[in-house]
């Protein structure tokens with residue numbers, strides 16, 4: 001018996017960081033996916049094999065407490081802890097702690113880029129292993145287990161990443177509750193800075209500023225929450241696509257400025273953001289925790305010019321689309 005499941009990457013469109021303070025955020029699944037195959041093994045252990053599609057070849061083999069790195073993949077160990085926790089959690093839920101499970105992972109999602117690779121691998125693992133162990137879980141339940149995995153591995157998390165990866169499409173998220181927003185095509189260009197920030201450290205840094213001067217940082221977080229509600233009104237409203245794009249672009253620029261005010265932007269991120277705007281994007285901002293990672297631009301008309309500008313500014317552009325689909329069971333059989 002083998003079950004294969006896949007789950008998508010995400011971008012946070014609006015509201016990262018303020019979402020940690022109970023404000024709303026909007027995120028969307030994008031069309032890069034992580035695939036996890038799960039099967040039983042006879043030795044009662046957890047075994048993880050990971051392959052990166054962009055770096056073919058076996059990268060890591062992990063059995064009990066031994067980790068073998070067969071190529072330089074700095075973030076792999078971190079990804080493995082999400083996978084391991086996911087398997088342990090599902091075995092516990094199924095009351096099958098003794099059952100040996102081998103999972104093999106392939107992924108199109110760059111690791112440590114702020115695109116939710118950890119949440120995607122957790123959601124796909126939980127999806128595949130729960131099915132293998134005969135647990136009937138909804139995508140929503142799987143997203144919630146993914147949140148528990150994030151809390152176990154990284155300590156703090158709003159849960160937005162596993163929710164959007166499990167559910168797909170556009171999500172409005174607040175305090176653990178989510179709602180799907182109507183689907184709309186967004187012509188996006190994601191720009192990767194090539195480095196990654198630590199979500200945990202950036203969340204702590206914002207917390208420190210907030211505690212030092214709540215009267216200054218509080219209103220910044222409130223404004224972020226308000227602009228998310230404005231974005232929700234625009235997405236769900238009656239305007240045509242072009243008007244929606246223009247208004248959402250403006251809100252992206254405001255949101256970027258507020259994230260910069262919180263101190264989570266970097267020179268490189270802001271350079272990519274400004275390069276994209278100058279090349280014709282209607283809006284551009286950081287996506288995710290910042291400190292490196294990715295920005296994204298909304299470019300209905302000049303997508304390839306915006307991609308080129310991001311490349312010239314030193315980033316790696318990825319033209320991407322919103323994915324309607326969240327967790328997907330690819331197949332189950334012998």
Ligand code: PMV
Pocket residue numbers: 012015016017018019020113114115116156157158159160161199203287288289290
């Ligand atoms: O690092 P990312 O892309 O997963 O973004 C984290 C988003 C934060 O709001 C900064 C943290 C959180 O848990 O929501």
